[in-house]
Amino acid sequence: MMHSTSSISDRIVNLGTRSYKQRLETLSGIGMTEHKLKKLNRDLDDLYDLLYERINSISEAEVRSISPLLCELIKSVKALYVICRKPTSRIVTDKETEKLGMNYSALQELYSDLQNFRLPSENDKELKALLSKAATLMQRIS
Secondary structure (H helix, E strand, C coil), X not given: CCCCXXXXXXXXXXXXXXXXXXXXXXXXXXXXXXXXXXXXXXXXXXXXXXXXXXXCCCCHHHHHHHHHHHHHHHHHHHHHHHHHHCCCCCCCCHHHHHHHXXXXXXXXXXXXXXXXXXXXXXXXXXXXXXXXXXXXXXXXXX
């Protein structure tokens, strides 16, 4: 199923809002339920799979559009993870907390890949020179 950038952006914003809200609830003493964290983890997995599936076809404009949102989601997930790891947050199982940490790491790595491999590096003169040399060599060969 093909997802538009706007639907991906909406999912990222929704998940960021949910993780932020769950962090605030936990800090205020309401507590995090295992059910809420399990659902969040499942939805984060789905988002990761969607982005990973599209990483090679996503345009520069799409990367620039979703990157700030994804960055904020990652910050929110990390903050929630830090709270869930505290000994006072034993409402949530270690398994779901560990899964949240893995989701944080996976999303951070995907964000880094988007930034490093899907956006042109305007300031990398060495890379431009190597690519130009490679193009010249390929023209000679063909």
